[in-house]
Amino acid sequence: MPNTAKAKKHWYDYLWIVTPIYLGLGFFNILFAWIGLVFFFLPLILSACGFGKIYCNLYCDRGRFLDLLGKKLHISMNRKTPKWVSSPVFRYGFLIFFLIMFIQMLFNTYLVFSSAKTLSETVKLFWTFNVPWNWAYNGSAAPWVAQFAFGFYSIMLTSTLIGVIFTVLFKPRSWCVFCPMGTMTQLICRIRAPKGEK
Amino acid sequence: MQSKRYASVGARCVACGCCLKVCPMGAIDLKYGVKANIDVQKCVGCGRCANECPAGVIEILQRGEK
Ligand code: SF4
Ligand code: SF4
Ligand code: SF4
8 A cells, every 4th residue: 555644644744843842951951861761661561562663663752853954955965874873883892882971971970979979060062072061050950960960861862962973974864773762662662572573 | 567666664663654655656555554554566766755765764675676
């Protein structure tokens, strides 16, 4: 049957807007970064509950945002994504790196919670560059709550920027080839799939 | 009549689903979320999916090949 889905717009076609709203809110008040936990757990829960890759296919704001940049705003050079990007070594390697950085962020939050460290009001870009972000926190929450927000926002902003860079250089959705959430949901699906379909 | 060409998905498919959205024949599904599957009976070999795939894992083959 021919695919007619293109003509009809669904509510989820507009989900790209969540990306700029999320990053924008975190620019003014870092505590909004906590909302990002939804983008972390929802895909995993959906896959674990048997919905396959429905998050990537329909609901992911970032995928749609990168598509929009690449296809509507034409910022993509639309070149073939290099083969190494889709290699298991790179995809799983990046996932492991990402998870280690995530745990480090949680540990950092713990250090601030236990008063072993003071709150750092910065956003760490590309896991390397500390960018001052002190205007986004007014002391209204406990320091560890703010530390987690700064850490989580750093991950979200960094991964969005990597996504945009890949969109410019290669295919619009080339970030999706090694996106840790995509890799994790595919792994969950693989575990759940019947034998012969893995 | 069947087309001369059809699409084939390689093992490195990341199951992102980008190909699904562009197939004019609705020939692709992502059952189980592990890998894209193409119904070769429905596929007309237009190559849109191959052009869309960010992982570059779709090949357009001549029928009778592979
Ligand atoms: S691979 Fe990542 S960015 Fe792409 S659609 Fe899935 S969750 Fe979103
Ligand atoms: S080649 Fe064309 S018809 Fe065949 S699966 Fe790809 S998009 Fe669909
Ligand atoms: S676009 Fe490519 S990587 Fe994504 S599901 Fe289709 S074949 Fe797999």
